[in-house]
Amino acid sequence: MPSLDEEELFLPSTPGKFKDRSNTMHRQFHRCFASTSTLFLWALFLVALTASYLSFQSFVDSGSRYFSSTWGGIHWEKQVRTSAQVRRANGFSVLVTGAAGFVGTHVSLALKKRGDGVVGIDNFNNYYDPSLKKARKSLLNAQNIFIVEGDINDAQLLAKLFDVVAFTHVMHLAAQAGVRYAIENPHSYVHSNIAGLVTLLEACKTANPQPSIVWASSSSVYGLNEKVPFSESHRTDQPASLYAATKKAGEEITHTYNHIYGLSITGLRFFTVYGPWGRPDMAYFSFTRNILQRKPITVYRGKNRVDLARDFTYIDDIVKGCVASIDTSKKSTGSGGKKRGPAQYRIFNLGNTSPVSVPMMVGILERQLKVKAKKHMVEMPGNGDVPFTHANISLARRELGYKPTTDLQTGLKKFVKWYLSYYGHNHRKSVK
Numbered sequence: 001m002p003s004l005d006e007e008e009l010f011l012p013s014t015p016g017k018f019k020d021r022s023n024t025m026h027r028q029f030h031r032c033f034a035s036t037s038t039l040f041l042w043a044l045f046l047v048a049l050t051a052s053y054l055s056f057q058s059f060v061d062s063g064s065r066y067f068s069s070t071w072g073g074i075h076w077e078k079q080v081r082t083s084a085q086v087r088r089a090n091g092f093s094v095l096v097t098g099a100a101g102f103v104g105t106h107v108s109l110a111l112k113k114r115g116d117g118v119v120g121i122d123n124f125n126n127y128y129d130p131s132l133k134k135a136r137k138s139l140l141n142a143q144n145i146f147i148v149e150g151d152i153n154d155a156q157l158l159a160k161l162f163d164v165v166a167f168t169h170v171m172h173l174a175a176q177a178g179v180r181y182a183i184e185n186p187h188s189y190v191h192s193n194i195a196g197l198v199t200l201l202e203a204c205k206t207a208n209p210q211p212s213i214v215w216a217s218s219s220s221v222y223g224l225n226e227k228v229p230f231s232e233s234h235r236t237d238q239p240a241s242l243y244a245a246t247k248k249a250g251e252e253i254t255h256t257y258n259h260i261y262g263l264s265i266t267g268l269r270f271f272t273v274y275g276p277w278g279r280p281d282m283a284y285f286s287f288t289r290n291i292l293q294r295k296p297i298t299v300y301r302g303k304n305r306v307d308l309a310r311d312f313t314y315i316d317d318i319v320k321g322c323v324a325s326i327d328t329s330k331k332s333t334g335s336g337g338k339k340r341g342p343a344q345y346r347i348f349n350l351g352n353t354s355p356v357s358v359p360m361m362v363g364i365l366e367r368q369l370k371v372k373a374k375k376h377m378v379e380m381p382g383n384g385d386v387p388f389t390h391a392n393i394s395l396a397r398r399e400l401g402y403k404p405t406t407d408l409q410t411g412l413k414k415f416v417k418w419y420l421s422y423y424g425h426n427h428r429k430s431v432k
């Protein structure tokens with residue numbers, strides 16, 4: 001109906017009406033004059049409309065920075081500057097990426113505690129329950145550590161941060177973690193572990209002064225290696241997962257930035273880190289939840305019924321290794337985006353050097369939770385997990401004074417204590 005009505009409007013209402021020719025010239029002059037001035041008015045109107053539209057657009061653009069975006073503005077800059085303030089002699093100001101993550105939270109707290117300035121950045125993605133990340137953020141806020149909500153792919157944000165603070169170090173822990181999730185969402189690994197890393201390194205190489213960088217690689221780069229214990233000199237060109245491949249790529253990419261721009265780089269290959277405020281997607285965490293809820297747990301077994309084993313490393317030991325890496329890292333040598341001399345490039349294993357089989361880990365949890373697990377033994381599907389990990393840490397011991405002191409029994413006890421205080425026996429908070 002409406003379309004018919006509209007068509008009718010454009011039909012001449014009196015098609016056959018006679019027109020007086022004598023008046024035509026006069027009328028045409030009038031019409032011409034009228035249409036010129038109308039045209040002029042219309043043009044004026046359009047110019048005004050365009051101008052107001054453009055100024056409105058720029059208002060919205062700059063406004064979004066202050067109203068809808070999570071960063072920018074005088075107040076924001078002040079928070080960043082205050083958080084980065086150094087409170088000890090010869091202290092550092094450190095930008096911690098992935099600060100609302102498991103390791104990032106602990107490292108941020110340790111640095112702040114000794115008087116270093118810390119600014120965090122995290123995108124609070126929902127790979128696992130973001131409310132846990134928000135709770136970690138509150139923990140950091142209580143110690144006057146400010147976390148910027150943003151993505152490391154946001155070059156403008158990074159440039160702004162380096163503009164506001166002359167960071168001495170970047171502790172880069174933001175990443176898409178987890179091995180099996182790569183089957184589901186491969187692009188999230190490329191987004192954070194490759195594209196995000198390059199964006200971060202670009203910001204670092206441009207910054208003046210350039211910061212020194214310590215970042216998390218992974219034991220997963222050893223992939224299908226069978227030579228144990230894993231040493232830094234062993235081959236790492238047989239990754240078993242996309243996650244491992246992106247971490248390996250990260251090692252090559254950081255090497256390039258070290259070589260071309262003189263960035264000081266330390267890569268840390270973490271071995272299965274666990275502890276309070278840990279990651280819900282990791283086995284020790286989800287086993288604890290399921291055992292408490294009397295639900296069955298799936299325990300993978302390798303070929304020929306060989307149990308999987310991991311070199312479980314307690315979070316406090318990892319934190320010591322991270323802090324020691326910062327303390328022993330040399331300055332970057334570049335400036336103005338150009339290399340001025342060779343810069344430090346290091347890679348270390350940070351493990352515990354005492355692998356424990358997964359069924360033994362379950363046994364420890366059973367004793368501490370005082371609940372028997374309903375174990376469902378399944379042959380390991382070939383989706384990225386490796387059968388075992390075992391770190392040779394003699395290089396980290398020599399160069400960083402790294403010496404892990406917490407065995408799995410002691411560490412899991414601390415984890416269980418935290419878990420029960422945070423979730424309770426019957427899971428007040430939901431865990432994904």
Ligand SMILES: NC(=O)c1ccc[n+]([C@@H]2O[C@H](COP(=O)([O-])OP(=O)(O)OC[C@H]3O[C@@H](n4cnc5c(N)ncnc54)[C@H](O)[C@@H]3O)[C@@H](O)[C@H]2O)c1
Nearest residue numbers: 098100101102103122123151152174175192216270272273
């Ligand atoms: N926990 C382990 O066992 C282990 C082992 C080997 C390596 N690692 C590495 O250590 C680092 C820390 O791991 P974790 O266990 O604390 O993991 P996590 O997932 O708890 O922490 C990573 C944090 O980074 C954030 N993040 C992810 N992508 C981001 C992006 N594009 N921009 C901004 N923030 C982003 C996440 O929101 C998360 O809070 C990671 O690089 C991880 O790959 C961890």
Ligand SMILES: *[C@@H]1O[C@H](CO)[C@@H](O)[C@H](O)[C@H]1NC(C)=O
Nearest residue numbers: 228229231232392393394395
């Ligand atoms: C551990 O690595 C060091 C080199 O960092 C090497 O000298 C040593 O032999 C390795 N130990 C084992 C048990 O493989």
